[in-house]
Amino acid sequence: MELKDKTIIVTGGASGIGAAMCRRFASEGPSGLVVADTNLEGARAVAADVDRAIAIHCDVSDPESITDCISATSERFGPVDLYVSNAGIYNGGGPVEAPLDAWSAQWDVNVMAHVHAIRTLLPTMLERGSGYFLITASMAGILTSPGNAVYAATKHAAVGLAEWMSITYHAQGVRTSCLAPLGVRTPMLEELGDPDDEGFASLVAEAKEPAQVADIVVDAIGAERCLITTDKQAQNWMQRKVADHERWLAGMRRSAVTLG
Secondary structure, three states, X not given: OOOOOOEEEEEOOOOHHHHHXXXXXXXXXXXXXXXXXXXHHHHHHHHHOOOOEEEEEOOOOOHHHHXXXXXXXXXXXXXXXXXXXXXXXXXXXXXXXXXXXXXXXXXXXXHHHHHHHHHHHHHHHHHHOOEEEEEEOOHHHOOOOOOOHHHHHHHHHHHHHHHHHHHHHHHHOEEEEEEEOXXXXXXXXXXXXXXXXXXXXXXXXXXXXXXXXXXXHHHHHHHOOOEEEOOHHHHHHHHHHHHOHHHHHHHHHHOOOOOO
C-alpha cells in the first residue's frame, strides 16, 4: 500500500514510536493525518511538525472515543485508509501479584482498542475493497515478557488478532500488519526494567530509535507484510522457539532479559 493521498490515523501518536510514525508517514504525502492521543498537547506538537495533520484527543480504552476520532477524521479528510492502532500500556506483574484492575486496563488498551477500531472501520473497508490496519504489539506477544504476565498475555492476544485479520480479510482487499518490536528507545522502555541489570542494560544498548522503526514500518506497509519485526536477534529467538519449543523454554527460564 502506498501512503500518498491516503487518510491515516495513528493512536498513541504524541510520543515514541507513534510520533515517529506520524512524522515518517507525513513525508509520504497523505491526504490527511490524525495524531490521536490522550496527551492532546503532545499530539498537537507532533501535528504542528508536519503538513496536512491535525491532533485529536482519543482515549482508546473508551470505544466511543475511538468512534468519535474515526468520525471526525472521515469528516475532515474522507474515509480512513490506514488505521494505526499503536497506543499501549505496560504495568502489572505475575498473575498473583498484578491487581485485577491492571489486567482490565491492559486488556482494554492492548487488545480491545484494536477490536473497537476494527468493528467501526471494517464494514466500510470491505465495501470499498480496500483498507489497512496496523496493530502495534511487541516481541513480548511472540516470545514473552519475563516478570509481566499481563503484558505478555495481552500482547499475545494482539498478535493473534492481527494474524487472524490477515488470514480472513486479505482476499477481500483489507490488509493487516502487526508491529512487533523488541527494544525501542521510548519512555515505555525506561519503565521496563532495572538499569543496573546487565541483561536489561544490553537490551537498552541495542535498542532501535523510533525513527528507525518508522522507516521499517513504511517499507513493510509498502510490501504489505503482516509481521513487522525490528531486530535480527528477535528473529533468531523466534526460529529457536519454533525449532525446539522445550529448549527455547529452558533458555527463557535462564534469561534475565526483559522483552519490550
